[in-house]
Amino acid sequence: MFHARFGPRLRHPLVRLLGGVLGIVAVLGVLMLGLVAFAALLIGGALWMLFNALRRPRAASPRTPHAPAADKPGVIDGEFTVLRNQGNHSGVSR
Numbered sequence: 001m002f003h004a005r006f007g008p009r010l011r012h013p014l015v016r017l018l019g020g021v022l023g024i025v026a027v028l029g030v031l032m033l034g035l036v037a038f039a040a041l042l043i044g045g046a047l048w049m050l051f052n053a054l055r056r057p058r059a060a061s062p063r064t065p066h067a068p069a070a071d072k073p074g075v076i077d078g079e080f081t082v083l084r085n086q087g088n089h090s091g092v093s094r
Contacts, residue, residue: 010016
């Protein structure tokens with residue numbers, strides 16, 4: 001099995017314990033730093049969204065006029081564009 005060694009193995013039990021405790025403290029410190037960074041980004045993003053929401057007033061949504069044909073069952077209301085075939089551009093040979 002592969003083991004990475006970064007120096008001589010410490011033999012004294014107190015030095016090994018101190019090394020383990022320092023390693024755990026380092027890992028906890030990195031985790032806390034990440035947690036603080038995450039909280040700062042979360043609070044900053046919330047403040048930014050609040051600032052933008054309060055800065056510009058909401059525009060009134062445009063209302064479409066009520067179409068009487070939409071009240072009839074089986075009628076679909078929509079817009080369309082008529083495309084005329086100018087020659088044989090469909091790629092189908094006849």
